Amino acid sequence: MEDYSSRVSQAMRLLVEKAISADADIIENAMSEIAVMVKDGDKKAIAAFFKEDPKGVAEYLKSGKMPTSIAGKRFVAMYQSLASILDVIFEGETLQIQSFIASTGISAAQADALALSSLFMSPAIKQTILNEWVNKPYNGYPLSQRIWGLNKATENKLMQMVAAGFADGRNPKQLAGLVRGITGQQSASNIRRLLLTENSRVQHGVQKLAVREFRHISYVVLKFGVRHKEPCLCDPYQRKGRMKYEDAPDLPLHPSSSSYYQPIPTPIDEWKKEMGYV
Numbered sequence: 001m002e003d004y005s006s007r008v009s010q011a012m013r014l015l016v017e018k019a020i021s022a023d024a025d026i027i028e029n030a031m032s033e034i035a036v037m038v039k040d041g042d043k044k045a046i047a048a049f050f051k052e053d054p055k056g057v058a059e060y061l062k063s064g065k066m067p068t069s070i071a072g073k074r075f076v077a078m079y080q081s082l083a084s085i086l087d088v089i090f091e092g093e094t095l096q097i098q099s100f101i102a103s104t105g106i107s108a109a110q111a112d113a114l115a116l117s118s119l120f121m122s123p124a125i126k127q128t129i130l131n132e133w134v135n136k137p138y139n140g141y142p143l144s145q146r147i148w149g150l151n152k153a154t155e156n157k158l159m160q161m162v163a164a165g166f167a168d169g170r171n172p173k174q175l176a177g178l179v180r181g182i183t184g185q186q187s188a189s190n191i192r193r194l195l196l197t198e199n200s201r202v203q204h205g206v207q208k209l210a211v212r213e214f215r216h217i218s219y220v221v222l223k224f225g226v227r228h229k230e231p232c233l234c235d236p237y238q239r240k241g242r243m244k245y246e247d248a249p250d251l252p253l254h255p256s257s258s259s260y261y262q263p264i265p266t267p268i269d270e271w272k273k274e275m276g277y278v
Contacts, residue, residue, distance in 0.1 A: 008092040008203070012085060016195050019081035020188045026073045027154070027183065034158065034179055035172040041162050050155035052148045061134070071151045078147050078191070082133070082198055086126055089203045093210050096263070100216040104268050106277055120213050133202055139255065150190050154183050193256065200252040200260065211245060215274050218266040220248050225258025234259040
């Protein structure tokens with residue numbers, strides 16, 4: 001069975017950079033207003049500008065109406081990025097399933113019947129998973145709260161700039177350059193971490209759904225991602241080597257983990273017996 005993890009990882013990197021660019025555009029479009037608030041040292045205005053917008057988000061998820069708040073717009077940018085990530089994950093997982101089934105030697109009619117009876121292959125399943133993903137807590141917080149954390153980090157950075165007197169002797173245009181540089185770097189780092197964590201979380205969830213139906217993976221081996229730094233919670237599981245799929249812990253093992261599971265396909269004779277083809 002071909003390993004599609006590198007293809008998914010490459011697509012993921014592009015989507016992360018696209019999300020960072022989209023978020024930067026949202027801040028840039030409000031930069032003149034933000035610079036004036038920093039210039040005036042108006043902490044109340046800054047807090048109000050970056051406050052959470054659960055009503056706007058709920059309306060967007062219900063009807064697609066775009067929020068007007070900064071918090072709402074940043075949520076939409078991240079949500080749309082996550083939807084694109086889900087598309088990539090499903091494509092990769094579907095290709096792995098199709099590759100495995102092709103290797104089993106079952107007839108085309110049997111393969112078609114298997115796909116038609118599959119919940120995983122249903123066109124509606126991605127939206128169902130996306131809805132669950134938005135509401136399912138990770139480390140105690142739903143997706144919206146984790147995105148609010150991204151927004152709060154920008155607010156806090158601006159408050160620090162005010163407290164440190166960054167506006168002294170500078171005009172709004174000069175302040176805009178400072179804000180762009182300081183908050184942009186911080187936001188890019190936070191977005192990258194958020195999306196990579198969410199990618200790992202949903203990728204494992206999608207894979208579990210696929211394995212539950214197709215039983216095409218029997219074991220996995222934990223592999224370190226490019227951002228791995230020892231020591232961390234991933235290390236003991238990496239040292240285990242081959243693990244039964246059902247015994248492997250959910251990913252990510254911690255919020256900064258980029259580790260992933262390399263699948264070991266189910267032996268074909270065993271699979272045919274389990275799926276009722278013999």
